[in-house]
Amino acid sequence: xxxxxxxxxxxxxxxxxxxxxxxxxxxxxxxxxxxxxxxxxxxxxxxxxxxxxxxxxxxxxxxxxxxxxxxxxxxxxxxxxxxxxxxxxxxxxxxxxxxxxxxxxxxxxxxxxxxxxxxxxxxxxxxxxxxxxxxxxxxxxxxxxxxxxxxxxxxxxxxxxxxxxxxxxxxxxxxxxxxxxxxxxxxxxxxxxxxxxxxxxxxxxxxxxxxxxxxxxxxxxxxxxxxxxxxxxxxxxxxxxxxxxxxxxxxxxxxxxxxxxxxxxxxxxxxxxxxxxxxxxxxxxxxxxxxxxxxxxxxxxxxxxxxxxxxxx
Amino acid sequence: xxxxxxxxxxxxxxxxxxxxxxxxxxxxxxxxxxxxxxxxxxxxxxxxxxxxxxxxxxxxxxxxxxxxxxxxxxxxxxxxxxxxxxxxxxxxxxxxxxxxxxxxxxxxxxxxxxxxxxxxxxxxxxxxxxxxxxxxxxxxxxxxxxxxxxxxxxxxxxxxxxxxxxxxxxxxxxxxxxxxxxxxxxxxxxxxxxxxxxxxxxxxxxxxxxxxxxxxxxxxxxxxxxxxxxxxxxxxxxxxxxxxxxxxxxxxxxxxxxxxxxxxxxxxxxxxxxxxxxxxxxxxxxxxxxxxxxxxxxxxxxxxxxxxxxxxxxxxxxxxxxxxxxxxxxxxxxxxxxxxxxxxxxxxxxxxxxxxxxxxxxxxxxxxxxxxxxxxxxxxxxxxxxxxxxxxxxxxxxxxxxxxxxxxxxxxxxxxxxxxxxxxxxxxxxxxxxxxxxxxxxxxxxxxxxxxxxxxxxxxxxxxxxxxxxxxxxxxxxxxxxxxxxxxxxxxxxxxxxxxxxxxxxxxxxxxxxxxxxxxxxxxxxxxxxxxxxxxxxxxxxxxxxxxx
Numbered sequence: 020x021x022x023x024x025x026x027x028x029x030x031x032x033x034x035x036x037x038x039x040x041x042x043x044x045x046x047x048x049x050x051x052x053x054x055x056x057x058x059x060x061x062x063x064x065x066x067x068x069x070x071x072x073x074x075x076x077x078x079x080x081x082x083x084x085x086x087x088x089x090x091x092x093x094x095x096x097x098x099x100x101x102x103x104x105x106x107x108x109x110x111x112x113x114x115x116x117x118x119x120x121x122x123x124x125x126x127x128x129x130x131x132x133x134x135x136x137x138x139x140x141x142x143x144x145x146x147x148x149x150x151x152x153x154x155x156x157x158x159x160x161x162x163x164x165x166x167x168x169x170x171x172x173x174x175x176x177x178x179x180x181x182x183x184x185x186x187x188x189x190x191x192x193x194x195x196x197x198x199x200x201x202x203x204x205x206x207x208x209x210x211x212x213x214x215x216x217x218x219x220x221x222x223x224x225x226x227x228x229x230x231x232x233x234x235x236x237x238x239x240x241x242x243x244x245x246x247x248x249x250x251x252x253x254x255x256x257x258x259x260x261x262x263x264x265x266x267x268x269x270x271x272x273x274x275x276x277x278x279x280x281x282x283x284x285x286x287x288x289x290x291x292x293x294x295x296x297x298x299x300x301x302x303x304x305x306x307x308x309x310x311x312x313x314x315x316x317x318x319x320x321x322x323x324x325x326x327x328x329x330x331x332x
Numbered sequence: 333x334x335x336x337x338x339x340x341x342x343x344x345x346x347x348x349x350x351x352x353x354x355x356x357x358x359x360x361x362x363x364x365x366x367x368x369x370x371x372x373x374x375x376x377x378x379x380x381x382x383x384x385x386x387x388x389x390x391x392x393x394x395x396x397x398x399x400x401x402x403x404x405x406x407x408x409x410x411x412x413x414x415x416x417x418x419x420x421x422x423x424x425x426x427x428x429x430x431x432x433x434x435x436x437x438x439x440x441x442x443x444x445x446x447x448x449x450x451x452x453x454x455x456x457x458x459x460x461x462x463x464x465x466x467x468x469x470x471x472x473x474x475x476x477x478x479x480x481x482x483x484x485x486x487x488x489x490x491x492x493x494x495x496x497x498x499x500x501x502x503x504x505x506x507x508x509x510x511x512x513x514x515x516x517x518x519x520x521x522x523x524x525x526x527x528x529x530x531x532x533x534x535x536x537x538x539x540x541x542x543x544x545x546x547x548x549x550x551x552x553x554x555x556x557x558x559x560x561x562x563x564x565x566x567x568x569x570x571x572x573x574x575x576x577x578x579x580x581x582x583x584x585x586x587x588x589x590x591x592x593x594x595x596x597x598x599x600x601x602x603x604x605x606x607x608x609x610x611x612x613x614x615x616x617x618x619x620x621x622x623x624x625x626x627x628x629x630x631x632x633x634x635x636x637x638x639x640x641x642x643x644x645x646x647x648x649x650x651x652x653x654x655x656x657x658x659x660x661x662x663x664x665x666x667x668x669x670x671x672x673x674x675x676x677x678x679x680x681x682x683x684x685x686x687x688x689x690x691x692x693x694x695x696x697x698x699x700x701x702x703x704x705x706x707x708x709x710x711x712x713x714x715x716x717x718x719x720x721x722x723x724x725x726x727x728x729x730x731x732x733x734x735x736x737x738x739x740x741x742x743x744x745x746x747x748x749x750x751x752x753x754x755x756x757x758x759x760x761x762x763x764x765x766x767x768x769x770x771x772x773x774x775x776x777x778x779x780x781x782x783x784x785x786x787x788x789x790x791x792x793x794x795x796x797x798x799x800x801x802x803x804x805x806x807x808x809x810x811x812x813x814x815x816x817x818x819x820x821x822x823x824x825x826x827x828x829x830x831x832x833x834x835x836x837x838x839x840x841x842x843x844x845x846x847x848x849x850x851x852x853x854x855x856x857x858x859x860x861x862x863x864x865x866x867x868x869x870x871x872x873x874x875x876x877x878x879x880x881x
Contacts, residue, residue, distance in 0.1 A: 050763075050764050063451065063453075100371055100372070101374070101377040101378070102376075103525065103526070103547045104523075108546055108547060108549075111549075174590075178589075181590070182584070182585050182590035183576070184551070186544070271577060272581065274550035274551065274574060275550070276546065276549040284369060
């Protein structure tokens with residue numbers, strides 16, 4: 020088991036390194052100037068480039084960057100636009116995105132499970148069809164379209180929720196974005212739950228349990244749901260990262276100070292803010308890799324076959 | 333199952349109960365839309381009007397603008413000018429920073445020196461082309477000690493500024509954020525690079541203090557500063573800013589009362605005019621922003637430098653129907669412009685007439701006249717020995733669709749009126765656009781410039797040999813000479829002669845068609861009827877909220 024975990028951690032670290040490298044190189048070779056040069060003379064731009072070490076070979080720059088990363092700061096730790104330190108701003112934005120992300124995940128998973136279970140229990144009947152339609156709609160409608168729809172009806176037509184995100188009124192402002200974001204989670208989770216449950220329900224041991232006289236909710240809870248949940252966790256894990264790292268369009272529309280909006284602004288601002296884009300890219304990747312790593316390890320614990328396969332491989 | 337159901341219901345219930353009420357109705361709060369993020373609250377970092385507006389809300393400089401844009405006293409209660417116009421002595425009033433410290437003359441000395449020492453984006457404004465503060469350029473280039481900069485504080489309430497040449501608009505220049513004071517003690521107590529990045533790291537001495545702000549975030553909140561020297565005349569208690577990137581979203585937010593002041597785009601103006609309720613709220617605000625075509629005149633540029641030929645430039649400039657551009661494509665109240673200085677800007681101190689009020693004075697070289705354009709074009713074809721001109725026209729497409737429509741209109745007008753000219757439209761993100769301009773890989777750029785201070789020189793210095801290193805690549809010694817005379821030379825002291833010399837400079841510029849002016853932009857805003865006293869300006873600080881009643 021230790022060997023399995025060590026191997027996974029090493030792989031994760033290597034992946035993160037590779038991602039950092041690719042991100043770094045891509046951003047450096049991108050066309051465009053990192054500074055809002057309108058009010059800067061050629062001399063000032065040159066000076067700024069020298070200051071930031073942009074004149075050095077790209078691999079040297081990368082090595083410098085890794086050194087700074089190791090010391091805990093991103094880039095030289097400041098935005099290229101306004102010289103403000105990145106870390107506190109990024110943390111604040113992560114916090115906002117996290118809060119909304121957590122609400123939408125909890126809500127999405129719970130509702131998704133509920134719909135999935137109802138559909139599975141009534142498979143082939145009207146309710147099953149209805150739940151399927153709901154989950155397909157959820158996948159098809161982009162969350163931001165749903166967000167605009169909600170904003171129009173529940174902030175504009177019926178002014179119940181604030182029209183823009185308001186941090187001092189968090190819960191009420193979080194409802195619409197969280198609901199829109201959870202749409203995808205609801206449909207994905209419900210679809211998987213239904214399919215997994217239907218499969219488990221057709222298995223021999225469930226049939227045996229039924230033959231023993233178990234039925235209804237008891238059968239579902241004891242035998243079906245527990246076995247169906249494992250694959251569902253696999254679907255939820257990447258969703259968690261997606262939702263935690265913010266939704267760029269929704270944050271932009273609703274004015275949420277989250278990491279998604281921060282990323283968009285860093286890319287499409289007056290110039291590409293190298294330091295921000297890299298820092299955010301690395302944080303997003305690290306989160307994703309960490310969750311996947313956790314999942315891999317959990318699998319190993321839950322299901323010894325995976326561990327064994329790794330050993331043989 | 334029951335547990336899951338209960339949990340779901342619980343979450344829903346919590347959400348719904350948390351939402352009751354929603355909007356607080358505070359009659360003394362003004363909610364204003366911002367079109368983009370504020371880059372920074374540090375005058376050394378910001379170059380955008382949004383940041384300037386926020387700084388002006390929170391900090392008073394030596395002077396401030398009245399509702400007509402004239403400089404009136406702020407921190408300086410009064411000032412004396414020496415006979416030669418080169419020494420200003422400002423007498424500061426008793427004013428306090430929000431932390432209780434006195435605002436002193438040293439605060440100004442510190443802030444001004446900092447611009448030169450750190451050679452910030454606005455170090456140039458201290459120097460010979462603008463404010464002419466003694467030794468500013470030398471200190472910026474590290475050729476002189478910071479103590480030699482022409483600003484000193486004989487005592488804490490007296491500030492003496494020495495200039496290399498008289499600057500007629502110096503008092504109005506003092507409204508600009510680059511000249512604002514910084515509390516040195518406070519600044520030095522902060523971690524490097526954090527000044528102005530949060531309410532805790534920013535200190536105001538002005539009408540409002542910051543209560544909620546992070547660089548790049550969408551909501552900014554300010555509240556009345558009770559220790560402001562003029563606090564008894566400030567009636568607005570809260571000022572809230574909301575960054576809204578889509579004007580459709582802004583319009584809806586205005587309609588349902590979420591925002592009291594929003595900017596709308598040209599497409600929406602027509603709809604709003606037809607709406608009986610909304611049209612009452614519509615206001616067209618003239619700005620000082622000049623939209624123009626910048627011709628790359630470097631003979632070595634990537635298309636063989638055809639635009640180094642003056643007749644080709646004149647042909648293009650005269651083939652554009654500017655009236656049609658503003659009436660059919662921009663539609664936000666912008667005015668067609670035939671001068672290098674935009675229209676609603678730089679009034680003469682004596683007559684009060686705007687510098688560019690007479691739009692016809694250069695009509696023989698800048699107009700819409702197809703026949704004339706073709707004559708210029710024939711001359712260009714003869715001189716260059718070719719009939720087909722393939723030119724790239726570049727523009728940034730990430731700041732709304734107006735420029736996209738304008739580019740398309742220019743292409744169709746020029747190609748129709750000058751058969752043989754082909755304009756290749758090249759929209760691109762702003763970062764790439766700026767890169768193309770600085771690396772000299774374009775033929776024509778659609779660009780704009782907004783004035784930093786209330787004098788034609790804020791535009792004219794763009795096209796000196798030194799200034800045009802970045803764009804146009806045009807150099808004219810006569811032009812350079814006039815600009816030098818007007819800024820640091822003999823004409824600096826003579827208001828009227830300087831004024832007419834600036835027309836001479838503008839004439840050289842337009843006869844050579846260095847640029848093709850297109851229009852002076854306007855901004856269409858919707859403002860709630862009960863909001864009175866918002867001052868709009870075409871220079872430096874676009875909106876001032878101090879006088880809101």
